[in-house]
Amino acid sequence: MHTVEILKALIGFPTISADPNDDLIAYCADLLRETGAEVVIIKDPDQPKANLYATIGPTDRPGVLLSGHTDVVPVAGQSWSMPPFALTERDGKFYGRGTADMKGFVASALSAALRASKMELKTPLHLALSYDEEVGCLGVRSLIDMLAVAPFRPQFCIVGEPTQMMVATGHKGKTACRVTCTGREAHSALAPTALNAIHLACDMISAIRAIQTDISRTSVPDDDYDVTYSTLHVGRISGGVALNIVPNTAEFLFEIRNLPADDPQAILERLKAAAEDLLAPLRPDFPEANIVIETTGSYPPLSTAQDAEVVRFVKSLTGQNATLKLAFGAEGGLFSTQLDIPTVICGPGSMAQGHRPDEFVSADQLAKCDAMLDTLLDRLVAGL
Numbered sequence: 001m002h003t004v005e006i007l008k009a010l011i012g013f014p015t016i017s018a019d020p021n022d023d024l025i026a027y028c029a030d031l032l033r034e035t036g037a038e039v040v041i042i043k044d045p046d047q048p049k050a051n052l053y054a055t056i057g058p059t060d061r062p063g064v065l066l067s068g069h070t071d072v073v074p075v076a077g078q079s080w081s082m083p084p085f086a087l088t089e090r091d092g093k094f095y096g097r098g099t100a101d102m103k104g105f106v107a108s109a110l111s112a113a114l115r116a117s118k119m120e121l122k123t124p125l126h127l128a129l130s131y132d133e134e135v136g137c138l139g140v141r142s143l144i145d146m147l148a149v150a151p152f153r154p155q156f157c158i159v160g161e162p163t164q165m166m167v168a169t170g171h172k173g174k175t176a177c178r179v180t181c182t183g184r185e186a187h188s189a190l191a192p193t194a195l196n197a198i199h200l201a202c203d204m205i206s207a208i209r210a211i212q213t214d215i216s217r218t219s220v221p222d223d224d225y226d227v228t229y230s231t232l233h234v235g236r237i238s239g240g241v242a243l244n245i246v247p248n249t250a251e252f253l254f255e256i257r258n259l260p261a262d263d264p265q266a267i268l269e270r271l272k273a274a275a276e277d278l279l280a281p282l283r284p285d286f287p288e289a290n291i292v293i294e295t296t297g298s299y300p301p302l303s304t305a306q307d308a309e310v311v312r313f314v315k316s317l318t319g320q321n322a323t324l325k326l327a328f329g330a331e332g333g334l335f336s337t338q339l340d341i342p343t344v345i346c347g348p349g350s351m352a353q354g355h356r357p358d359e360f361v362s363a364d365q366l367a368k369c370d371a372m373l374d375t376l377l378d379r380l381v382a383g384l
Contacts, residue, residue: 001031001114003370004094004363007107008087010070011096017071017134020048024070028052028129031110035117042142044131051143052129056116057380063124064376064384065154065341066113067331068106069133069140072098078357093360100349104361105160105369108348112373122383125376126154133331136176136297140331144338153339155384156310159332160347162354162361163324165368167314168345170224170325171332173301175256175264179204181239182290185248194246195286198239200278201250204291207274208232208254211267222259224325230258230267253296257327260303268293302332302343310342317372317379318346326351346372 013024022043029039032054042051057063075084075097082088084097094104109127116125131139147153161168181201186194212232221228232254239250258264275291282289304311306323315321328351336343348365 001111003108003111003366006031006110007094007099007103007366010103010107011085011087011098014085015071015098015131016074017132018074021070021131022048022050025050025052025129028110032056032113032127035114037113037117040146042146044139044142049131049139051131051139052127053143053146054113054127055124056113057121057124059124060152061124062152062155063126064380065126065128065157065335066109066373067128067130067157067159067335068102068109069130069331070103070106071131071134071139072101072103073134073355075357080357082358092363094363094366095358095360097359099359099361100162101351101354101359102161102347104162104349104366105347108366108369108373109160111370112377115374116377116380119377119381121380123155123380125380130331136174137299137329137331137334138297140334144334147339154341156313157332157335157341157343158314159330159335159343159345160369161326161328161330161345162347162349162351163326163345164350165318165346165348165365165372166320167311167318167323168326169302169304169306169308169311169323170260171302171330171345172225172230172257172259172327173264173299173333174329175258175268175298176296177254177256177268178294178296179252179254180292180294181250182288183246183248183250184286184288186246188244188246191246195282195289197247197250200289200291201237201239201252203278204275205234205237205252207278208234208271211270211274215267219259220261222261222325225259226327230256230262232256232267257329258301260301264298268295299329299331300333300337302330302336302345304336304342304344308342310344314344314346317375318368
């Protein structure tokens with residue numbers, strides 16, 4: 001099957017992270033099994049979601065892994081000019097939710113797998129399709145657990161996030177946190193006698209901003225990234241029940257996106273120290289005052305050396321010499337740090353089109369991805 005034909009089918013599955021992906025996985029499994037591929041489905045025990053891991057070619061040696069996630073971000077609140085879950089071709093572009101991020105690569109990888117099944121591969125081709133990447137790289141972890149005890153791990157991994165077919169050697173890590181601030185309630189007419197938890201949250205946010213400013217000024221920059229330093233960002237805040245009640249609880253969410261050289265735990269320790277500095281003068285009058293910082297999710301950065309064998313190998317597939325690093329997160333850091341698989345990121349499209357209405361991938365980008373994977377198949381036939 002042609003890549004576009006497969007992409008049309010994939011876009012038709014509305015696999016928003018909050019919803020099931022099992023129908024899409026079943027479709028992919030059926031395609032692969034019909035060719036004789038060895039397919040393993042790793043189901044989530046609590047919801048109708050699953051990972052897929054497939055091998056085409058010999059199973060007694062390491063191969064090259066093509067990795068992609070199957071979930072997409074929501075379309076609610078976005079103004080689409082065409083159906084988000086039906087592939088639309090217009091002026092050399094293919095529109096639909098997930099075309100760039102990252103079903104375009106998944107379609108190309110599946111098409112390559114079908115072609116590979118008709119070849120005599122000396123080195124196997126592996127496919128890994130995951131779920132819940134968009135909400136913290138959650139689903140892939142059970143697949144990584146499976147590979148951790150497998151007799152053979154892939155020799156290389158290519159994660160197909162959109163890079164406009166350039167080879168990316170790094171991405172930032174992410175640590176997501178919830179902060180709960182506790183104060184003391186009162187009638188708003190007596191506000192000075194109470195401890196406003198929203199004000200406390202705002203003070204803590206100010207501390208986060210101060211640490212961010214310090215990091216931006218004093219840390220060693222990595223100029224390969226668009227944003228050259230680690231970042232802290234507050235994305236949501238809530239608290240209070242009525243205007244005439246001083247709130248006793250407030251909560252906000254923030255994240256750290258760290259360069260590989262920066263330790264997010266060290267940043268968290270600075271934040272916890274800042275919280276204690278805020279609380280110390282309050283506790284004599286308000287012993288219940290508190291600021292609790294909880295980590296709700298994290299994934300590691302990817303940091304592959306520029307001269308690594310996997311970088312040279314994938315450059316030889318794309319014909320490009322330049323590399324880049326990505327501000328957005330991906331599953332690459334997990335394959336690299338948890339399994340020690342040399343990993344790069346390379347896929348069709350641009351994240352500038354991802355997560356937006358009228359998301360698209362160009363026909364030219366898909367053709368370049370197909371060409372890269374055709375070259376890969378030639379190498380697998382030759383045994384790398």
